[in-house]
Amino acid sequence: MPEENDNRSPVALEQRGMSPDQRMFSPSAARNLAPILAVLKRVLPTHGVVLEIGCGTGEHAVCFAEAMPNLTWQPSDPDADARASTSSWIKFSGLNNVLAPLEIDVCSRLWGVEQTAPFDAIVSINMVHIAPWAASLGLFAGAGRLLRTGGLLVLYGPFMRDGTHNAPSNAAFDASLKERNPSWGVRDIADLERVGEASRLSLREAIEMPANNLSVVFSCDSA
Incomplete structure (x- = not known):
C-alpha cells in the first residue's frame, strides 16, 4: 500500500501558456480532451451534476x-x-x-459542497499520481459520501494493474x-479497489486510452 505521509498539493508537470485574460493552456489537455470526452459521453448520465476534482486550467470543464x-x-x-484560469475559460x-x-x-473531511450533494458523477483527471496517497483516500471517501447511489467516480491517468505497469514508459514515469x-x-487499480470497498465504490470498468493511460470507472453502490 502506498505511503500517506505527505500533504503537499498536486502540481502541474508541464509548461503552460497563458493568454492576457489569465486563461492557461495545457498541452496534455489538448492531447487528451477528445479521448476522455468519448468515454464520458458513453458512461455519464445525459442529465445531472458533475463535480470535477482538480480541474487544472479549466479547458476540460468548458469542453465537456x-x-x-x-x-x-x-x-x-x-x-x-488554476481556479483563475478556469473562471476565465468559463467567461x-x-x-x-x-x-x-x-x-x-x-483530504478535508468536508468539501463545502455537501448542501448541493448528491452528485451524479465525480471526475478527476491526472490527479492521483501527482498527489500524496492521502489524496486518493480522501477522494474515495468524499465520493462515497457525496455520490448518489449509482453515481460514478471517473479517474483518468496512468495506472498499474496488480503491481505491473502496462508499459516501460509508465514505469519510468513512476520512478x-x-x-x-x-x-x-x-x-x-487493485489498491484503489480496496479503498473503494470502504466507501461503497466498486470497480465498473477500466478503459484503455491513448499513450498507455486508462479511464477507470467506479460505481457507487447502495448503502
Whole structure:
C-alpha cells in the first residue's frame, strides 16, 4: 500500500501558456480532451451534476460542458491560479452550464459542497499520481459520501494493474515521480479497489486510452 505521509498539493508537470485574460493552456489537455470526452459521453448520465476534482486550467470543464449541455459541470481545484484560469475559460466560453470553480481539498473531511450533494458523477483527471496517497483516500471517501447511489467516480491517468505497469514508459514515469516526491506515484487499480470497498465504490470498468493511460470507472453502490 502506498505511503500517506505527505500533504503537499498536486502540481502541474508541464509548461503552460497563458493568454492576457489569465486563461492557461495545457498541452496534455489538448492531447487528451477528445479521448476522455468519448468515454464520458458513453458512461455519464445525459442529465445531472458533475463535480470535477482538480480541474487544472479549466479547458476540460468548458469542453465537456459544451459537448454535454444537459449536464451541469462544477469544477474545483485547490490551486488559486488554476481556479483563475478556469473562471476565465468559463467567461470566454459563454456557457451557462459550468459553475464557478470551487476550492476543494480532498483530504478535508468536508468539501463545502455537501448542501448541493448528491452528485451524479465525480471526475478527476491526472490527479492521483501527482498527489500524496492521502489524496486518493480522501477522494474515495468524499465520493462515497457525496455520490448518489449509482453515481460514478471517473479517474483518468496512468495506472498499474496488480503491481505491473502496462508499459516501460509508465514505469519510468513512476520512478521520475517518486524521485520528485516520494509520496507521489502511479497508483495500482487493485489498491484503489480496496479503498473503494470502504466507501461503497466498486470497480465498473477500466478503459484503455491513448499513450498507455486508462479511464477507470467506479460505481457507487447502495448503502
